[in-house]
Amino acid sequence: MKNDSEPSHDSLQELQSRIVKFRDDRDWKQFHNPKDLAISLLLEASELLEHFQWKDTEEMKEHILKNNEAVRDELADVMYWVLLMAHDLDIHIGHATHSKLEKNSEKYPVEKARGNHKKYTELIEESVA
Amino acid sequence: MKNDSEPSHDSLQELQSRIVKFRDDRDWKQFHNPKDLAISLLLEASELLEHFQWKDTEEMKEHILKNNEAVRDELADVMYWVLLMAHDLDIHIGHATHSKLEKNSEKYPVEKARGNHKKYTELIEESVA
Amino acid sequence: MKNDSEPSHDSLQELQSRIVKFRDDRDWKQFHNPKDLAISLLLEASELLEHFQWKDTEEMKEHILKNNEAVRDELADVMYWVLLMAHDLDIHIGHATHSKLEKNSEKYPVEKARGNHKKYTELIEESVA
Amino acid sequence: MKNDSEPSHDSLQELQSRIVKFRDDRDWKQFHNPKDLAISLLLEASELLEHFQWKDTEEMKEHILKNNEAVRDELADVMYWVLLMAHDLDIHIGHATHSKLEKNSEKYPVEKARGNHKKYTELIEESVA
Numbered sequence: 329m330k331n332d333s334e335p336s337h338d339s340l341q342e343l344q345s346r347i348v349k350f351r352d353d354r355d356w357k358q359f360h361n362p363k364d365l366a367i368s369l370l371l372e373a374s375e376l377l378e379h380f381q382w383k384d385t386e387e388m389k390e391h392i393l394k395n396n397e398a399v400r401d402e403l404a405d406v407m408y409w410v411l412l413m414a415h416d417l418d419i420h421i422g423h424a425t426h427s428k429l430e431k432n433s434e435k436y437p438v439e440k441a442r443g444n445h446k447k448y449t450e451l452i453e454e455s456v457a
Numbered sequence: 458m459k460n461d462s463e464p465s466h467d468s469l470q471e472l473q474s475r476i477v478k479f480r481d482d483r484d485w486k487q488f489h490n491p492k493d494l495a496i497s498l499l500l501e502a503s504e505l506l507e508h509f510q511w512k513d514t515e516e517m518k519e520h521i522l523k524n525n526e527a528v529r530d531e532l533a534d535v536m537y538w539v540l541l542m543a544h545d546l547d548i549h550i551g552h553a554t555h556s557k558l559e560k561n562s563e564k565y566p567v568e569k570a571r572g573n574h575k576k577y578t579e580l581i582e583e584s585v586a
Numbered sequence: 587m588k589n590d591s592e593p594s595h596d597s598l599q600e601l602q603s604r605i606v607k608f609r610d611d612r613d614w615k616q617f618h619n620p621k622d623l624a625i626s627l628l629l630e631a632s633e634l635l636e637h638f639q640w641k642d643t644e645e646m647k648e649h650i651l652k653n654n655e656a657v658r659d660e661l662a663d664v665m666y667w668v669l670l671m672a673h674d675l676d677i678h679i680g681h682a683t684h685s686k687l688e689k690n691s692e693k694y695p696v697e698k699a700r701g702n703h704k705k706y707t708e709l710i711e712e713s714v715a
Numbered sequence: 716m717k718n719d720s721e722p723s724h725d726s727l728q729e730l731q732s733r734i735v736k737f738r739d740d741r742d743w744k745q746f747h748n749p750k751d752l753a754i755s756l757l758l759e760a761s762e763l764l765e766h767f768q769w770k771d772t773e774e775m776k777e778h779i780l781k782n783n784e785a786v787r788d789e790l791a792d793v794m795y796w797v798l799l800m801a802h803d804l805d806i807h808i809g810h811a812t813h814s815k816l817e818k819n820s821e822k823y824p825v826e827k828a829r830g831n832h833k834k835y836t837e838l839i840e841e842s843v844a
Contacts, residue, residue, distance in 0.1 A: 337551030340467050347506035350558055355572040359769055362517050363509035363621075364515055367768045369535065370502040371627070372762040377499050380492035381754050382746055388491050392546060403539065404557035406498065410535055411497030417521060419529050421536055429548050431477055441483040471635045488640055492750075496639050499757070503632040511617055595809030596727050608816055612828040620775050621767035628760040637756050638750035645824055647750050649803060658806050662815035664756065664797055665808055668790065675779060677787050680724030686791035687737055699741040711789065 340422050344411040351412060360416065369409035376402040469551050473540040480541060489545060498538035505531040598680050602669040609670060628666035631697060634660040727809050729797040738799060747803065756796035763789040 337343070351357060379399055380388050392399055414421040466472070480486060508528055509517050521528055543550040597600070607608040609615060637657055638646050687712055724730070738744060767775050768788055779786055801808040 337555050338473075339548070339551075340469055343469075343551060343554055344557060344822050346555065350562065354565060356570070361514055362521065363512070365502055365504070366506040366509055367625070367764060369767055370499065370506050371499050371761055371768070373495070373499040373502045374758055376543070376574065377495040377754060378758055380495055381758070382751050383492070385490055395458050397547065400553045401557050401560070403543060403546070403548055403550065404553040406535075406539055407554045409555075410532065410555065411540060414532055417528065417532070420466070421532065422472060423469075424529045424533040425472055425536045425540075426466050426475065428483070428530050428537065429475060433479065433531070436483060441485070453462050493640050496754070500632055500636055500639070503629055506625060507629055510629070511622050542593060591832040594805070595813050597809075598725050598727055598730075601727075601809060601812055602782070604816060608820065611825050612777065612823060614828070619772055620779065621764070624760070624764040624767055628764050628818050629756065631760045635750070635753040638753055641750070643748055644822060650749065657804065658811045659818070661797065661801060661804070661806055661808065662811040664793075665735040666815065667810045668793055669812075669831065672790060675790070676787065677790055678724070680726075681797075681836060682787045683730055684724050684733065685792045686788050686795065687733060689788070691737065694741060695809070696740050696803070 333391065333404060340411070343407075344415055344421070345413050347408055348415050360412075362413070362417065365409060365413045365416065369406065372405040372409060391403060460467065469568065471535075473544055473550075476537055476540050476553070477544050489541075492540070494538060494542045498535065501531060501534040501538060505535060530581065598669070601665075605666055606673050613635050618670075620675065623667060623671045627664065627671065629673065630660060630663040630667060634687055650700070665680070682706060723783060726840065727798070730745075731802055731808075734795055734798050735802050747799075748805065752796060752800045752803065756793065759792040763793060769826060810839070 376399070379391060379402065380393065383391060395412075411421065413419075414424070504549070505528070507522060508524065508531065512520055538552065542548075543553070609618075614681065635656070637649060637660065641649060669679065671677075672682070738747075763786070765784065766778060766789065770778055798808065800806075802809070
């Protein structure tokens with residue numbers, strides 16, 4: 329996907345800095361607070377979900393093929409708000425996600441988690457309760 | 458935040474690989490499809506939003522201070538689903554987000570976007586409509 | 587479902603009045619504004635959705651049978667916020683819904699709407715766009 | 716709001732029957748299952764929330780005045796899915812909501828619930844946990 333003339337786009341820090349710069353160039357920070365940022369994130373997640381509504385697995389595949397750029401853009405919009413929110417709340421999202429994975433690894437040990445669907449949904453439901 | 462013994466946690470690719478490995482070690486891919494992944498993303502975004510509900514700016518600040526780890530974990534959960542979904546849909550999330558920022562830069566040129574709140578919400582509403 | 591000693595519970599007005607009284611008896615109106623009410627509605631809708639996540643049609647049926655009261659309660663929670671919000675925004679929800687059905691009947695005429703799934707999702711997508 | 720030539724629009728049953736008839740006239744039941752219905756409900760709740768995003772109390776008031784019909788329609792859309800879902804899951808929404816109010820009255824007794832904001836959010840958070 330990458331060639332020599334393109335940047336790698338692999339750095340979370342760089343992506344986040346660019347997002348913050350985009351916002352600050354427009355002087356929009358004054359309108360931002362955690363509640364409205366979280367609403368933005370949720371609304372973008374809704375728009376992403378809308379792509380898959382009413383569709384079975386085959387129909388989703390077909391839809392994604394036909395609407396690849398739109399789906400890509402929605403996921404990017406979600407990412408935008410995740411990184412902006414992380415910035416404003418002073419959360420290092422890389423550390424936070426790696427550290428959450430460690431917690432989840434303890435919560436769902438491989439030997440307990442591997443297996444059938446029932447086990448899966450029950451595990452998830454226990455973890456939610 | 459970082460010291461020499463810790464990894465930088467700045468690579469999107471590494472974070473994503475670890476997330477996919479976490480899922481595949483547990484053999485959970487069989488239960489995953491875009492609709493349910495998008496639901497997961499949305500449910501985590503809801504849980505994040507719940508932290509800020511009913512609170513004004515001061516109360517949010519206080520809440521975030523007292524519940525720093527919980528908020529951090531929720532944002533990490535959102536990130537988990539974003540990166541897993543990007544993987545399954547074969548979307549390079551780094552490229553996608555940089556490329557969406559370029560589109561947004563054209564859609565909201567700095568000179569048009571800078572300014573008062575009314576302008577901001579109207580711009581956003583136009584873009585949604 | 588109804589017997590002579592029970593009220594019919596068919597009146598929107600009575601249900602709404604009881605909801606408003608519940609809130610006002612607790613002096614909670616002071617904390618309510620449209621944004622946080624809409625967040626409440628959305629969070630309850632999320633909790634309802636969570637019941638069906640990861641499940642296929644058969645698993646949903648089984649889940650609903652086993653968790654009938656919980657599902658019922660979630661839907662009631664959604665209803666609570668719909669009617670409270672209607673009250674605070676001075677919307678007659680009965681009129682509003684009947685009138686929206688009239689609009690939708692024009693938007694989706696029976697002869698155009700009847701038919702296969704593709705037609706359905708396309709109709710919906712056109713209406714969203 | 717009501718005059719002699721208009722129906723009262725107060726009956727939940729009548730409203731629900733009309734909604735079910737609207738759906739069945741179009742032969743759309745075949746595409747409906749609890750998960751996608753719950754997604755629809757959630758997406759409409761998102762669209763409602765979107766009206767209040769980025770706005771403070773004054774701005775919301777102004778927005779609602781200017782966009783009264785749009786807000787009304789969104790709330791009606793939410794109501795549509797609540798009643799359709801209640802029908803399909805065989806839940807008597809009137810009974811369900813009255814009965815949930817009884818539970819909530821025990822959970823939040825007036826003497827414990829009346830009072831300051833802190834008490835309110837803490838009560839809510841306890842109830843969520």
